[in-house]
Structures are given as C-alpha cells and as structure tokens.
Amino acid sequence: MSERKRKFAMLGGLCGAVYLAANRLFPSLPDVLLGTVLGLGIVFFVAAMLPEKTARKTRKWKRRGE
Numbered sequence: 001m002s003e004r005k006r007k008f009a010m011l012g013g014l015c016g017a018v019y020l021a022a023n024r025l026f027p028s029l030p031d032v033l034l035g036t037v038l039g040l041g042i043v044f045f046v047a048a049m050l051p052e053k054t055a056r057k058t059r060k061w062k063r064r065g066e
Helices: 001-023 033-048 052-064
Strands: none
Touching: 001 033
C-alpha cells in the first residue's frame, strides 16, 4: 500500500470516528454538518481503494485543468 493510499485510509477512518463521536456527544448538531463529515470519510476510503493505475489517471486529469 502506497503512502498516499495509507493517508487517504487514515483520513477516512478519522472522519468516521469524528462523525460517530460528534453524533454521540453533540446530538443537536445539524445533519448537514454530520453528513458532510461522513461523506468526506467515504470519499477518502474510496480513494484509498482505487487501483494505482486509476489513481494516476485521476491525478493526471485533475492537474490538466491547471
């Protein structure tokens, strides 16, 4: 597993943990905020699971717009 994938997986887990803790400790937080945190966690987990070839293509496509 590359360093980039490891960081994405760690960020995804951290977002998931923040979601669970915030939902338990502060139940009055708006659902939009909690949903955003959970959505970011899912996006980071998906980015961590991408094959290396697809990740390279995505980075190349993203940088082409600069």
